């Protein structure tokens with residue numbers, strides 16, 4: 001198993017020196033191996049979004065390093081970071097994922113065309129991932145014309161179409177009803193298991209987290225403990241997780 | 250409390266506010282200047298043949314156009330104001346502010362912004378009016394001692410006009426906001442209009458637009474007689490044609506490009522095209538209006554500038570530079586200042602209703618004349634000798650032409666007699682002397698002075714004066730200077746306001762576009778590429794109406810063929826002004842837009 005992501009002694013302090021400061025991350029360490037599905041759980045304000053922004057290179061850590069595919073992010077300049085994101089990282093956000101003025105097909109095609117893939121190769125790649133995610137029929141529609149769950153699938157397709165090293169998701173089910181949320185999570189788990197898509201998902205929903213193979217708990221800016229799924233079914237893992245959270249309170 | 254919120258809201262967007270505010274100030278400044286010059290009593294009191302009358306007429310015409318463009322401009326500036334404050338208003342409402350209270354807030358905010366801008370504009374307008382009126386006065390050689398720059402009437406009318414428009418704008422803003430659900434105010438993402446997928450219909454409409462434009466341009470080129478048909482017919486076809494072209498043709502074209510994957514799957518092109526496709530739909534009306542008004546403005550400048558060719562051409566219509574009929578000391582003094590290259594003097598005796606000339610003076614010394622005739626339907630001129638034999642034959646060209654060159658020559662009967670007979674004639678002995686000078690432009694003022702002096706001495710000189718080279722030149726020059734000046738200023742004011750109207754329209758959408766650029770950035774688009782997309786997108790929005798406006802002008806100038814010798818002459822001057830101004834606005838828009846959409850929290 002190869003290591004895809006390594007987070008090394010990452011801290012993040014908001015606010016300039018001299019002003020009122022707030023340390024959101026206080027030394028985070030963990031690694032994610034290829035093919036893993038990791039969930040990060042934590043209470044509100046524990047630093048989840050901060051961590052994800054740093055992993056996705058949208059923000060820089062105050063100290064510490066992040067390696068994706070053994071590449072140290074801190075050595076890259078702005079343009080290289082942009083290119084790095086467009087190659088190595090796929091995103092799914094809580095909401096407003098898609099460009100409303102492009103059709104679903106065009107939305108999914110965008111990362112490929114940004115990367116300079118030859119136009120002839122783009123549509124077949126889009127078709128392939130859309131078939132995989134069951135959204136082939138809605139490709140010609142505009143995002144405003146499809147349901148929330150379908151939108152999130154389109155977003156997933158867009159995040160995955162360029163075969164990134166890692167898929168990052170921040171509360172991907174946050175804006176979905178429970179049925180759509182369930183469908184999306186099954187899809188993500190399926191992609192992880194059958195297509196080896198390495199996934200890191202931030203959530204505070206135990207149901208969503210139970211789809212992961214490993215759960216990291218973040219508390220007060222530090223990774224506290226972790227839970228591993230060892231052969232349990234998802235339901236069993238979910239109950240274990242609920243028990244764990246209950247005893248934690 | 251809510252007032253405090255409102256103030257902090259304005260503070261946080263101070264830069265955008267400053268752009269809006271200065272735009273409004275410039276509008277009221279120009280408006281005041283035009284109004285003051287038009288209704289200024291200094292001009293009104295002058296006599297009727299005074300050139301200032303033409304100026305007032307042309308400026309009055311300018312005011313009408315200015316009212317239209319200012320109103321359009323303010324509507325868009327207003328919608329930009331609203332788009333800036335939308336989010337804040339939504340916030341106050343969510344915090345529990347009553348919608349009536351918010352309504353009052355919007356109303357007052359709009360009105361206060363407007364009134365402040367108008368007042369500042371009028372104050373600056375005093376300065377602008379002073380400068381422009383001085384330029385005008387020196388340009389037209391007017392003898393105006395004191396030009397009233399501060400005109401209470403103009404101040405009042407400017408304020409009334411602007412307040413009316415702002416009142417209207419404020420009411421519109423209130424209506425729009427109180428009808429929008431709070432959630433939509435808060436969410437900046439503009440709901441894209443559901444794009445109707447009817448490519449066939451689009452192409453039909455688009456083709457119709459192009460056909461209508463072509464018909465309009467064709468009509469403009471029809472021979473001049475049917476002007477009453479040409480103008481309304483061209484107006485209708487071109488307006489409708491522009492509208493359809495923007496509404497359907499360009500979006501069909503973009504849709505086509507978007508679907509040509511080998512073209513659109515290229516970097517960020519697909520996003521730029523997508524933006525444009527939605528934009529164009531929303532922009533149809535403004536782009537139509539802008540292209541047409543651009544054409545008007547450009548046309549005004551071009552025609553205005555070309556009026557000066559009229560006065561140049563006029564000089565060629567006269568053979569002699571001036572006529573001298575007196576040898577009083579004052580006239581002699583002026584005459585001595587002229588650099589005379591050729592002078593023909595004829596003596597005559599006025600007796601009852603007859604003017605007796607000495608025939609021998611005409612031998613080998615014919616009177617010259619520039620004859621007007623039509624050549625292939627175009628006016629043409631040639632220099633001829635008036636045949637001496639015909640000079641006293643009534644109803645001949647020679648007789649009429651010569652009569653017009655002699656004081657009382659039309660009213661009385663001209664007779665040419667032999668030297669002996671002439672010596673025997675009694676009656677008042679007079680002379681008429683036709684003069685050519687080396688350089689008319691150089692001696693122009695001396696000639697005018699000389700002619701005025703002769704008019705003072707002899708009222709019968711009046712006809713000669715008004716139909717003289719210098720007299721006609723003065724009239725035409727004043728007339729054309731008025732036009733030139735107005736065309737220039739009006740065109741300038743128009744271009745600026747139109748360009749800023751377009752700017753405000755683009756910027757109004759910026760707040761809602763921010764999310765899209767943020768997202769593109771997050772999925773790994775280089776900032777450089779985002780900027781490029783912005784430049785392209787706004788560039789197309791500026792280019793389309795600009796190009797259409799230029800084409801309108803190029804065809805529209807054909808209308809002026811009858812009036813002006815060379816309507817297409819000096820085209821580069823207005824076009825350069827236009828391009829430079831437009832470019833500045835384009836760059837300013839891009840900068841401001843980038844500032845809004847590329848700001849990272």
Ligand SMILES: Nc1ncnc2c1ncn2[C@@H]1O[C@H](COP(=O)(O)OP(=O)(O)OP(=O)(O)O)[C@@H](O)[C@H]1O
Pocket residue numbers: 014015022023024042043044045046047048049050051204
């Ligand atoms: N831009 C910022 N400036 C200053 N402090 C910040 C900033 N962003 C976050 N914080 C602080 O950092 C801490 C962690 O915030 P973060 O957004 O990472 O939490 P989170 O785990 O994502 O919470 P939630 O579940 O509510 O989204 C919080 O105390 C927050 O107040």
Ligand SMILES: [Mg+2]
Pocket residue numbers: 048049050
């Ligand atoms: Mg968060």
